[in-house]
Amino acid sequence: MVKRTLGWSLLAVPLVLAMAGPMIAGPVESVGAPWQVPGAAHPLGTDVLGRDALTVVLAGGFPVIGMTAAALVLAYLIGVPLGLVAAGRGRLADETVMRSLDLVLAFPSLLVLMVLAATGHRGPGVLIPVVAVLQLPAITRVVRAAALAPGCRTAVEALTLQGQPWWRIQFGYVARHLAGPVATDAGTRLGVVLYLLASANFLGLGLPADSPDWAVVIERNSEALYTSPAVVLVPAALLMALCVGTNLVTDRLLAARRVIA
Template sequence: MRVVGWSLVLVPLVLALVGPWFVPDEPTRGAPFAGNSSLGTDFVGRDVWHQVLAGGRTVVLVAVVATALSYLLGVPWGVTAAMTRLRVVDEVLMRPLDLLLAVPSLLVLILVAAIAGPGLPVLVGVVALVNFPDVARISRAAALEVAGRPALEAMRLQGETWWRTSIVYPGRSMVRTLAADSGVRLTGALYLVASASFLGVGVAPDAADWAVMVDRNRVGLFLQPWAVVVPALLIVALSVGLNLVFDRALRTGART
C-alpha cells in the first residue's frame, strides 16, 4: 500500500512540477478533438499531452499554498480560543466562524467569481478562507483536551513562560491531530481549486490547467476522451495518494 500511495502522488506531482519545462513556447494548433497526436487535440486544437504537462502546476501550487495559509491562520486562532481563560474571548473568536461554516463553499466561489476578476491570489485567498474555519475549530478541539491536563496546570504553577504553556506544549500534543487533518484538507483544497476553475475564478478559461481541461473538453468527451480522462485521473490520483501516504505515516508513527 505504501508503494501504491507514493506512486499515485509522485506521478502527478512530477508532471506538475517538471512538465512545464518540456512544453514548447508556441504550441502548434490543429483541428479540435482530432486524434493526430499521442493523446489527440483539445477543444481549440492544442496537443493534449502538452496541455497535461503544462496544466498541473497551478492546481498543485494553489492547493498547497492555500492549505498552508489556512493552517497559518487557523491554528493560532483555535489555540488562542482554547487556551484563554475568558469564555467571552472564546465566544468572540469562534462564533463568527460558525457563520462562515454555514455558507457553502461553492456559493463563496460563485460570489467571488461575480465580484472579483480571475487571478491566482484571489483563488488562493478563497480556498484559504473556506478552509480556515474548519482548521480553527479542529485546532481548538485539540487544544481544549490539552488545556485541561494537570501537567499544563503544574507548568503554570512552576512559573513556566507563556510560550511554553500556550505554544510549545499544546503544539507537541496537536501534531498528530493536525497531521491527520492535513491530508483531508489538502484533498479538499485540490477539489475546490478544480471547482473554482470551472467557475472561472483564478485562471483564464483557455489556460493550460488540469481542471480547466476537464471543464472545457467535456463537450467532446466522446470524440476525444483523453482530453478529459487524463487530467481528471491525475487530480484523483494525487488526492487519493496523499491520503494513503498520510494514513501510512500516521500508522507508522503510532507504532514507534
C-alpha cells in the same frame, strides 16, 4: 510495504509531472482541429482549443498544485494559532474566535465564489486567500478539539500550576501534539480545496479559460468525455492520484510515528 509503495507512487507521479512537465512540454498552442482522437501525432488527442492534449497535461500540473498548496499552507498558518488561542485563553477568547468563524461557516463556499466572480474579483491573488479563509472554521475546530483532548488538558493544568504562561504552553507543548490531527485533516482537506479551485475556474474566477491547468482542462473538455475521453480522464486521474497518494502517505507516516513513540 505495498501500501507505502503505492502511496508514494501515486503522490510522486503528479508531483513529478507538475515540476518537470513544463520543461519538456514545449509551447502550448493549437496544432489542429478540436477534440481529435488519439493518434501517432497526438497520443492523447487534442483538446477543445485544438492543442495537443499530452502537451497540455505536461504543462498544466504546476498551477493547480501550486495554488492548492498555497491555499492549504495559508489556511493552516492562520487556523492552527486560532485553534490554540481558542483552547488556551479562556471562555471569552474561545467564544470570540469560534463565533466569529461561525459567520464564515454560514456562507456556502460556492456562493462566495459566485459573488466574487459576479463582482469581477478574480485571479490567483484573490482566489488563494479566499479559499484559505473558507477552510478556517473547520481547521480551527480540529485544532481546538485536539488541544482540548484529555491528555493535553492534564499536562496543560500541570504546566499552568508551575506558572508557565499560556502562550508557552499552547505554542510550545500543545502544538507539538497536533501533528497527527493536523496531518490527517490536511490529507482530506486537499480534495476539498481542489474541488473549490476547480469550481472557481468553472465560474471564470481563477485561471484564464485557455490555461493548461488540469482543473481548467477537465472543465473545458467535459463535453468530449465520450468522444475524446483521454483529454478529460488523464488530468482527472492525476488529480485523483494526488489526493489518494497524499492520504496514503500521511497514514503511513503517522503509523510509523506511533510505532516509534
